[in-house]
Amino acid sequence: MRLYQMADPVRYELMNTDDLRETFLLEGFFQPGKIEFAYVDLDRTVIGSAVPVGEALTLETEPELRAEYFLERRELGVLNVGGAGSVVVDGTEYSLDKLDCLYVGRGSRSVTFSSKNSKAPANFYLLSYPAHKEYPTAMVKFADMKGLELGSVETCNKRTIYKAIYKEGIKSCQLVMGFTLLATGCNWNTMPAHTHMRRSEVYFYFDVDPTHRVFHLMGPPDATSHLVVADKEVVVSPGWSIHAGVGTKNYGFCWGMGGENQAYDDMDGVAIAELR
Ligand SMILES: O=C[C@H](O)[C@@H](O)CC(=O)C(=O)O
Numbered sequence: 001m002r003l004y005q006m007a008d009p010v011r012y013e014l015m016n017t018d019d020l021r022e023t024f025l026l027e028g029f030f031q032p033g034k035i036e037f038a039y040v041d042l043d044r045t046v047i048g049s050a051v052p053v054g055e056a057l058t059l060e061t062e063p064e065l066r067a068e069y070f071l072e073r074r075e076l077g078v079l080n081v082g083g084a085g086s087v088v089v090d091g092t093e094y095s096l097d098k099l100d101c102l103y104v105g106r107g108s109r110s111v112t113f114s115s116k117n118s119k120a121p122a123n124f125y126l127l128s129y130p131a132h133k134e135y136p137t138a139m140v141k142f143a144d145m146k147g148l149e150l151g152s153v154e155t156c157n158k159r160t161i162y163k164a165i166y167k168e169g170i171k172s173c174q175l176v177m178g179f180t181l182l183a184t185g186c187n188w189n190t191m192p193a194h195t196h197m198r199r200s201e202v203y204f205y206f207d208v209d210p211t212h213r214v215f216h217l218m219g220p221p222d223a224t225s226h227l228v229v230a231d232k233e234v235v236v237s238p239g240w241s242i243h244a245g246v247g248t249k250n251y252g253f254c255w256g257m258g259g260e261n262q263a264y265d266d267m268d269g270v271a272i273a274e275l276r
């Protein structure tokens with residue numbers, strides 16, 4: 001498992017493009033037939049992917065976790081951004097079509113991933129945080145999520161926020177997870193931007209046209225930088241950093257958070273004119 005150590009705002013100011021990319025941008029997930037993981041020291045986030053092709057893939061513990069099994073002290077969120085698939089948790093099967101989301105509670109011993117059709121494999125995005133108690137494993141289908149409409153065509157940021165794991169939805173210890181889909185012709189996410197010191201956030205961009213890119217904006221509001229992000233890449237956002245982006249075309253992204261406060265609207269907003 002790759003290990004990432006986050007930079008603080010002081011080191012951030014000294015970083016060039018390569019430094020920024022090596023620290024905040026995680027590439028190389030979604031290898032066919034494999035499970036991939038990265039461990040980020042910030043909030044002890046584990047980020048991963050599972051792309052089952054043919055055989056089912058099993059969630060194995062990692063040496064760095066010093067745990068008998070992966071979810072011994074952790075909880076896991078799973079979002080399918082590929083073809084139809086299923087996840088079996090301790091003998092119970094959950095069928096996940098594209099954009100269906102599963103929460104797997106602490107203490108679940110056996111987790112396996114499979115695809116319905118190897119030619120159109122499931123692409124499971126995985127996000128895990130430490131958990132202090134067990135909450136029941138639960139799935140929410142895309143069709144049953146109530147979207148929150150934000151933005152407008154005039155400001156190029158018309159988009160729908162779908163919350164899956166959150167206070168009024170699937171319960172968890174600290175994981176908050178959902179995704180945002182941009183309307184055709186719109187390209188700005190999370191603008192106006194915000195920070196939230198009580199939680200770090202992980203952005204996973206998907207459905208980015210392979211010939212297009214998203215310019216992800218990060219950093220303190222008065223000292224922003226950008227990362228050029230391709231499809232299925234991940235950006236880690238510390239509490240002191242804004243997280244927003246503008247694509248050369250519309251796209252989707254999964255946002256996931258860990259920390260001490262699950263209130264979705266606990267954000268410190270930044271006026272657009274304050275950004276530098
Ligand atoms: O803290 C919450 C997150 O930054 C995202 O949910 C914001 C987002 O999806 C959007 O505005 O498009």
Ligand SMILES: [Zn+2]
Nearest residue numbers: 194196201243
């Ligand atoms: Zn946020």
